[in-house]
Amino acid sequence: MGSLLHFPEHFVWGAATASYQIEGGYEKGGRGESIWDRFCRTPGKVYNGDTGDVACDHYHRYREDIALMREIGLKGYRFSVAWPRIFPEGRGTLNPAGLDFYDRLVDGLLDAGIQPFVTLYHWDLPQALQDRGGWANRDTVVAFRDYTAAVSERLGDRVAHWITHNEPWVAAFLGHETGMHAPGITDLATAVQVSHHLLLSHGEAVRVLRERGNARTQVGIVCNIAPVQPASESEEDRAAARRFDGYLNRWFLDPVFKGAYPEDMLAWYGDCAPEVQVGDMKAISEKTDFLGVNYYTRSVMAADPEGGFLRIRDVHPENSEYTEMDWEIYPEGLYETLNRVHRDYKAPLLYVTENGAAFSDEVGPDGQVRDPRRKAYLRDHFIQAHRAIQEGIPLAGYFVWSLMDNFEWAHGYSKRFGITYVDYPTQQRILKESGRWVGEVILANGVEA
Ligand code: FCB
Numbered sequence: 001m002g003s004l005l006h007f008p009e010h011f012v013w014g015a016a017t018a019s020y021q022i023e024g025g026y027e028k029g030g031r032g033e034s035i036w037d038r039f040c041r042t043p044g045k046v047y048n049g050d051t052g053d054v055a056c057d058h059y060h061r062y063r064e065d066i067a068l069m070r071e072i073g074l075k076g077y078r079f080s081v082a083w084p085r086i087f088p089e090g091r092g093t094l095n096p097a098g099l100d101f102y103d104r105l106v107d108g109l110l111d112a113g114i115q116p117f118v119t120l121y122h123w124d125l126p127q128a129l130q131d132r133g134g135w136a137n138r139d140t141v142v143a144f145r146d147y148t149a150a151v152s153e154r155l156g157d158r159v160a161h162w163i164t165h166n167e168p169w170v171a172a173f174l175g176h177e178t179g180m181h182a183p184g185i186t187d188l189a190t191a192v193q194v195s196h197h198l199l200l201s202h203g204e205a206v207r208v209l210r211e212r213g214n215a216r217t218q219v220g221i222v223c224n225i226a227p228v229q230p231a232s233e234s235e236e237d238r239a240a241a242r243r244f245d246g247y248l249n250r251w252f253l254d255p256v257f258k259g260a261y262p263e264d265m266l267a268w269y270g271d272c273a274p275e276v277q278v279g280d281m282k283a284i285s286e287k288t289d290f291l292g293v294n295y296y297t298r299s300v301m302a303a304d305p306e307g308g309f310l311r312i313r314d315v316h317p318e319n320s321e322y323t324e325m326d327w328e329i330y331p332e333g334l335y336e337t338l339n340r341v342h343r344d345y346k347a348p349l350l351y352v353t354e355n356g357a358a359f360s361d362e363v364g365p366d367g368q369v370r371d372p373r374r375k376a377y378l379r380d381h382f383i384q385a386h387r388a389i390q391e392g393i394p395l396a397g398y399f400v401w402s403l404m405d406n407f408e409w410a411h412g413y414s415k416r417f418g419i420t421y422v423d424y425p426t427q428q429r430i431l432k433e434s435g436r437w438v439g440e441v442i443l444a445n446g447v448e449a
Contacts, residue, residue: 002449005386012115012397013442014076015069015419016354018122018166020052021406023082025059029097032088034124035134039182050412056404057427059101064429066108068420069403072435073442076115078353078399079105080122080166083147090126091143099154106158117353117399118155119163119222120148120205121198123171123181130183135171135194144201145208152212160216163292163353164205167224168198168252180410188309189272196274199255203283222292222353223252227336228299231315236303240312243268244301247310257345259285268310290396291341292353295334295381297327323377324358324415331380338388338395349396355381356401358408358415361432369421374434382447400438404429 007013020036040051058065069077083090085098102118109116121144129140152162165171174181177191185191202221209219228245230237246265254262259281266273304313316322321329338350357377361369378400389395405418413424419435422428441447 004444004446005383005449006446007386008389009445010396011445012076012351012399013438013445014074014078014115014117014397014399015072015403015438016078016117016399016401017058017403017406018080018119019082019085020055020122020124021402021408022056022058022404024052024054024057026051026053028059029085029101030088030095031082031098032084032090032095033127034082034084035127035130035182036124038127038130039184042184045182045184046410047412047414050407050414052407054424055407056422061427062101062105063108065403066105066112066114068429068431069109069114070112071431072419072439074114075442076117076161076397076399077109077403078117078119078163080119080124081151082124083121084124084126086150087126087143087147088128090129090140091146094150099151102151102155106155110158115161116159117161117163117351118151118159119166120144120151121164121171121201122166123175125183134183135197136176136185136190138197138200141197141201141204145204148205148208149212152209156209156213156217160218162209162213162217162219164202164209164219164221165198166222166353167294168195168202168221169224169248172198173247188269192269192272193274195251196276196280199252199284200280202256203286206286206288207283218289218349220288220290220292220347220349220351221256222294223249224294224296225249225253225337225341226295226297226299227333227340228301231300231302234303237301240303240310241299241301243310244299244312244314248299253291253341253345255281255284256288257285257291257347288347290349290351291345291347292351293337293341294354294401295337295352296325296355296357298330298333298336324360325411327357329357329377329380331377331384334381335384335387338385338393339391342388342393349394351396352385352398354399354401356417356419358417361405361416361421363421363423363430367430369430369432371432371434374419374432375437378434378438379447382441383449386447
């Protein structure tokens with residue numbers, strides 16, 4: 001047995017989820033339609049025709065789920081609010097029953113000694129707003145501001161940690177460039193404009209949350225960040241890696257932390273560059289308290305004249321291990337990412353807001369779920385987080401993706417990321433071996449090296 005690597009006192013060990021992926025209850029409590037409800041009903045978009053109608057039925061089972069969190073010993077829980085529960089039409093008439101649900105959830109968490117980390121947008125835009133152009137329409141920024149105000153007014157006395165957006169790159173580009181996600185648009189200029197509006201709405205929401213919050217209020221944004229490496233040392237591959245880094249990482253981090261889009265990407269987008277109004281960049285770079293890093297894998301890029309508008313292709317390194325998502329397991333990348341964002345962007349505080357792995361878990365004859373590969377994945381990443389902390393990087397917490405198996409977007413229910421197994425037909429939850437092990441890490445506030 002190795003030595004125990006200790007984490008700082010008050011380190012927030014947590015798990016994360018998102019509304020559409022777990023709640024179900026899609027027509028309950030006055031909830032309106034979201035773009036994911038619509039997308040799931042569009043033939044061919046989601047694996048197996050799966051939908052989030054029922055998902056993990058968390059809307060009805062949240063008390064049981066809080067008990068589960070308590071059993072694991074979680075100190076924090078990151079969840080998202082479904083905008084269509086609060087404003088079924090996106091704006092206008094508020095639905096108090098929607099707020100009541102999150103009110104009860106927050107109280108339940110606090111009673112269990114678990115700190116809530118609330119994400120305001122984890123991709124479930126009200127369909128009514130999409131019908132008016134969605135995030136491509138600047139008015140949606142105003143609607144988001146009003147929605148933020150309503151949620152913060154109700155929960156702000158008890159919730160200290162707020163996240164405006166989850167992975168704006170995914171919402172903008174998978175939603176509007178590749179069309180793999182809702183609303184399924186495939187137009188580069190639209191995607192780039194959407195990214196600008198998402199960022200602008202982040203800045204506006206930071207202001208609203210601060211104005212309505214109290215001295216404890218902490219506001220941040222969550223980005224999916226990957227270290228990008230060239231497939232070779234050639235000039236072309238290095239430029240390809242730089243472009244992908246610009247597209248995925250710098251396009252979002254530069255405006256938030258430096259108040260400007262990266263010049264090389266503005267030039268690359270050319271006619272597709274966003275329409276930016278006076279004052280927008282200042283609003284986007286409103287000071288944030290923390291950056292949430294979602295880390296799963298690295299990207300290795302080669303130049304390819306046939307490779308889409310970025311003229312690149314991703315390369316799968318040989319002799320590496322891959323998860324069910326076909327994502328390379330590369331724990332050092334977590335350290336590299338934390339180090340890089342700390343160095344280049346100097347966010348006052350960092351959280352790992354998502355990290356985890358999909359494997360094809362099964363319930364054994366004894367009713368247990370053994371997932372040694374997930375446990376190894378998490379252990380190796382925890383060790384890299386510890387390494388970052390040792391070097392003085394201000395990492396304050398770590399949220400495992402995910403508390404439980406759930407609806408994995410375009411993959412439907414075919415990918416299991418949970419540290420808890422969900423048997424969908426019965427909705428039974430079974431804490432996996434990895435989940436029990438996470439509990440031990442939390443108890444010891446440390447991990448065996
Ligand atoms: C992230 C998402 C999260 C989940 C994981 C696997 O991109 O934020 O909802 O789907 O990937």
